[in-house]
Amino acid sequence: MICAAALMLGCGNETARSPSPEGFRWPDRFAYRFEYVSETQRGGQPLFRYDERRTIRFTVREDRFLVWQDSVIKVTTAPGRPATREPYWPEDTLQFYVKLGRLGELSNSEPGCDPALPACADALPSSLPLQLRPLIPRLPVWPAPARATWSDSLPFDDLPRSRGSRGYLVTTYRSAGDTLVGSRRYWVVRWASVRYAFRNGGGGLGIAGDPPVREEGVVFVDKERQVPVYSAWAGALAAPPELRSMGVTGTGFRGRAYVPGSAFDPGASSEP
Numbered sequence: 001m002i003c004a005a006a007l008m009l010g011c012g013n014e015t016a017r018s019p020s021p022e023g024f025r026w027p028d029r030f031a032y033r034f035e036y037v038s039e040t041q042r043g044g045q046p047l048f049r050y051d052e053r054r055t056i057r058f059t060v061r062e063d064r065f066l067v068w069q070d071s072v073i074k075v076t077t078a079p080g081r082p083a084t085r086e087p088y089w090p091e092d093t094l095q096f097y098v099k100l101g102r103l104g105e106l107s108n109s110e111p112g113c114d115p116a117l118p119a120c121a122d123a124l125p126s127s128l129p130l131q132l133r134p135l136i137p138r139l140p141v142w143p144a145p146a147r148a149t150w151s152d153s154l155p156f157d158d159l160p161r162s163r164g165s166r167g168y169l170v171t172t173y174r175s176a177g178d179t180l181v182g183s184r185r186y187w188v189v190r191w192a193s194v195r196y197a198f199r200n201g202g203g204g205l206g207i208a209g210d211p212p213v214r215e216e217g218v219v220f221v222d223k224e225r226q227v228p229v230y231s232a233w234a235g236a237l238a239a240p241p242e243l244r245s246m247g248v249t250g251t252g253f254r255g256r257a258y259v260p261g262s263a264f265d266p267g268a269s270s271e272p
Contacts, residue, residue: 020144020175021187023102024136025226028060031070032135033260038253040239047248049077054092055260056131061097064108067128068095089163090123098128103139106132106154124164126156130195135231135257137173137189137219149174159200165210167197178223182263186229187221213237220264230264232256 033055040048055070072093074086095112099105106129113120138152151172158164171193178187195213217233234254238244258264 020148020173020189021139021221021223021226022143023139023226024100024104024221024228026058026065026100027225027227029058030227031055031057031260032257033265034131034135034255034257036253036255038251040251041249042247043249046079050086051075051077056257058100064097064099066095066112067098069093089127090119091127094120094123096128098132100136103141104136105138106136122161122163124158124161126158129154130156130169133169133171133193134191134215134217134233134255135219136228137191137221138171140173144175146175146177165197165199167195167210169193169195176218179220181220184263185223187223189219189221190217191219191233192216211237211240222262227259229259229262230257 034053036050036052038050039046052072052074054072056067057070058065058067060066069092072088074088074092075083076086077083090111097108097110097112099108101107109125109128111120111123111125113123115121133154138154140148140150144150149172151170154169154171156168157166159166171191174190176188176190178185180186193215195215197210197213199210213235215233215235217231219228220230221227222229232255234252236250236252238250239248261268
């Protein structure tokens with residue numbers, strides 16, 4: 001098992017320190033396998049669990065990437081109840097366009113469909129950038145020495161859609177040197193983020209703020225390919241007052257994403 005606790009970086013040679021990558025070299029076609037789990041607890045016991053699996057596929061279209069979701073599975077479970085398949089959101093079935101910059105910039109994201117279609121009009125334009133940010137770190141403009149830190153702010157605005165919100169995601173990065181997994185060497189970038197979101201309040205209340213969402217994670221960047229190949233992250237969200245009065249303490253979540261066929265793919269026997 002490769003890096004069972006990736007967030008703790010308990011594998012590889014931590015004494016070998018090197019600067020962070022200076023830029024990414026995106027291939028014309030690639031994919032990430034994405035896995036996410038969240039669990040809501042009450043009195044220290046599981047109350048509700050959500051599991052999500054999907055493959056995010058990229059292929060070049062002129063100066064941008066065409067991105068779509070493949071093999072999407074969303075399941076909820078609760079003690080004493082059978083597992084339930086959750087319905088898809090429009091973002092699960094539509095294609096998107098996004099521009100990936102050399103430094104991990106995520107821009108010009110938009111659905112690749114007719115805006116007149118109801119599903120297309122309901123799709124959240126920021127869903128893809130927010131989904132990709134834990135996988136694709138934003139690199140600094142200038143090469144950062146080992147243990148240096150830098151920050152990035154990713155704004156988003158999905159209003160006035162009923163599911164939408166407006167806000168920004170602030171991420172702080174730290175170069176953690178490099179490590180060896182198998183026969184390949186990887187740059188290691190740690191990150192911590194806070195997402196601030198505001199949405200239309202009901203009953204004429206105007207704009208209402210959501211509780212900040214905090215996450216921490218780590219990304220492994222293949223030094224030879226110069227692309228991120230593995231990411232793991234985790235976070236927690238406190239329950240709102242109305243649920244705390246019912247004994248619900250909060251929701252913890254974790255996720256990971258990896259390039260299929262890489263050393264981090266649990267189903268792969270070796271690097272391609």
